[in-house]
Each structure stands twice: as C-alpha cells, then as structure tokens.
Amino acid sequence: MNMCLNILIVDDHPMTVDSYINLLSDTDFQKNDPTFIKSYNCEDAYNKINFQLKQNTKIDFALLDISLPPYKDFNINNGIDLAILIREKFANCKIVLLTMHSEPLIVDKIIKEIKPEGFISKSDINFELFPIICKKILEGDIFRSNTIIESQRELFKRNINxxxxxxxxxxxxxxxxxxxxxxxxxxxSMSAIEKRKANIKDQLLKGKGSDKDLIGKAKKLGLL
Known part of the structure; x- marks a missing residue:
C-alpha cells in the first residue's frame, strides 16, 4: 500500500536542493507519492515547518544541511537547530543531516542531542548512493557515513566520553x-559548569592552562 510522503529539503544551494529532488524522484520514493517542501535558509524553513503544523500536516522525512543562513529572531542558527525543532514538532519524522564538517565533538554532540536517522558527510556520497541510503533510512535503518564513523572513533581512541x-x-x-x-x-549552574570545565582541563591539559590553551589543545587533537 502506497503512502503519501512529505519531504522537507533545506540547503542554501538551490541546485543542490533540486538535485536531491531529482535523485529521489527517479527511485522507489516515487511509489510513495512524495511531496517536496523546498527551503534555502533557516527562516524560510522555520516558517514552512510551522505552516505544516497549522495545516495539521506531518513531515515524514527531512534532509537538512547543517550550515545554513540563520534566523536570529528565533535563535535558529543552523540545520542542527532545525533538527531539534522538527524532533519537537514531528516526533516520527526521519531526519538526515548532511555536512562538510566532521569535528569529533560536533559530531558527538549532534548524535547525542538529535539522534538523527541519517548523518552523512557530503564527501562520502555520490548520486548513485544517495537515493539508496535514503530508501534504507525510510525503511527503518540508521545510517552513518564513513567520515562520521571515523570521527566518533577519534573520541573513543582518546578515551573521551x-x-x-x-x-x-x-x-x-x-x-x-x-x-x-x-x-x-x-x-x-555556574558551579556545575566550572566543575565540568575543570574536568575537561584535567583531561586535555592535566589541569593547567588558560581557555586559549584549552581550545588550542582541542584543535590540535582534532576535536574542534
């Protein structure tokens, strides 16, 4: 039995959005009668998410670039913030985040906070793989591309949890x-934050050093 799929695609490059639509339109997604909702920045995406809510219409699948022009009025600064909003409003929506960045702490934060069904480094995919991956996610799989997996392993290697x-x-x-x-x-609280910060310094700097030293060390280790 076919189902009607509402697919939100947000990327600040219109050609990329159109490419995603073309790739999904030529595959098994077409059997599900997809409706594509296009957006190129956080403000427009925020408004379209709320429009779907007001219409009592769900979003089933969301493809979100992480780096997007922000919507400062509502503190929606990137695709991560949009993903958090979608999780709150559409609990059953399958979220796929796409990025050119793979810093281990950022990757770890996103996985723990959002638990996206798909997390993909753009450098890991091509036109052939993309619709196959999306179809598997739609069917219930969880997907992490190779660069994202390696990024997670960096934290394990350094015994950072x-x-x-x-x-x-x-x-x-x-x-x-x-x-x-x-x-x-x-x-x-401030005291709780200071204790955590001291623990981070213990792990990276053996307790000694300024904030500048801390950030320098984290970048040297490839964590930021």
Missing part, C-alpha cells in the same frame, strides 16, 4: 563565549 553539556562547554568557549555567560546557553 563527555556528555552533551561537556561538549557544549568546550564548543561555546571556542566560539568566544565567556565562562560567566555559559549558564545563558547551558541549563546548568
């Missing part, structure tokens, strides 16, 4: 956020 808040602390510091302002971004 931080939770999502630890990852956020290091990532935000690397983005220039001061420690005193971290409670504005992370739902933890």
């Amino acid at each position: 931080w939770d999502i808040h630890d990852n956020q602390i290091l990532t935000l510091i690397s983005q220039g956020v001061k420690t005193v302002n971290l409670p504005n971004y992370i739902p933890l």
